[in-house]
Amino acid sequence: GAAILTFFMVFQALGSLCSPWSPPRVGPLPPAPTMVRISKPKTFQAYLDDCHRRYSCAHCRAHLANHDDLISKSFQGSQGRAYLFNSVVNVGCGPAEERVLLTGLHAVADIHCESCKTTLGWKYEQAFESSQKYKEGKYIIELNHMIKDNGWD
Numbered sequence: 001g002a003a004i005l006t007f008f009m010v011f012q013a014l015g016s017l018c019s020p021w022s023p024p025r026v027g028p029l030p031p032a033p034t035m036v037r038i039s040k041p042k043t044f045q046a047y048l049d050d051c052h053r054r055y056s057c058a059h060c061r062a063h064l065a066n067h068d069d070l071i072s073k074s075f076q077g078s079q080g081r082a083y084l085f086n087s088v089v090n091v092g093c094g095p096a097e098e099r100v101l102l103t104g105l106h107a108v109a110d111i112h113c114e115s116c117k118t119t120l121g122w123k124y125e126q127a128f129e130s131s132q133k134y135k136e137g138k139y140i141i142e143l144n145h146m147i148k149d150n151g152w153d
């Protein structure tokens with residue numbers, strides 16, 4: 001009888017080492033990825049980097065452009081000084097039309113603040129003189145529609 005018992009115990013020990021008969025381990029399931037609903041109040045369409053000097057809409061404070069994207073300050077708008085920018089945000093574009101400006105014929109489109117709809121300036125869609133080509137795709141915002149925002153001092 002002892003021999004059979006020993007055999008049985010060895011068999012059991014082996015079984016616990018590699019046990020094809022043991023039931024699948026039941027434990028707590030890993031947490032399922034939960035859907036996170038981000039419900040931040042939508043004020044403006046885009047926000048510029050907080051650590052940059054930037055220009056904002058003077059009427060509603062929507063961010064408009066980074067100081068880094070300023071190309072030139074020596075432009076003339078319909079109501080005074082205007083700045084030329086590489087890129088802008090929160091700005092909508094009207095239909096392009098051909099206009100004769102101080103520097104010749106251009107195709108331009110009025111731009112407005114997406115947030116408060118104020119007309120801010122215009123976008124150069126196309127320049128017809130080679131010396132003015134650098135302005136294509138760039139944006140003019142009149143100074144009286146902008147305020148300096150964040151980190152200027």
Ligand SMILES: [Zn+2]
Nearest residue numbers: 057060113116
């Ligand atoms: Zn605005």
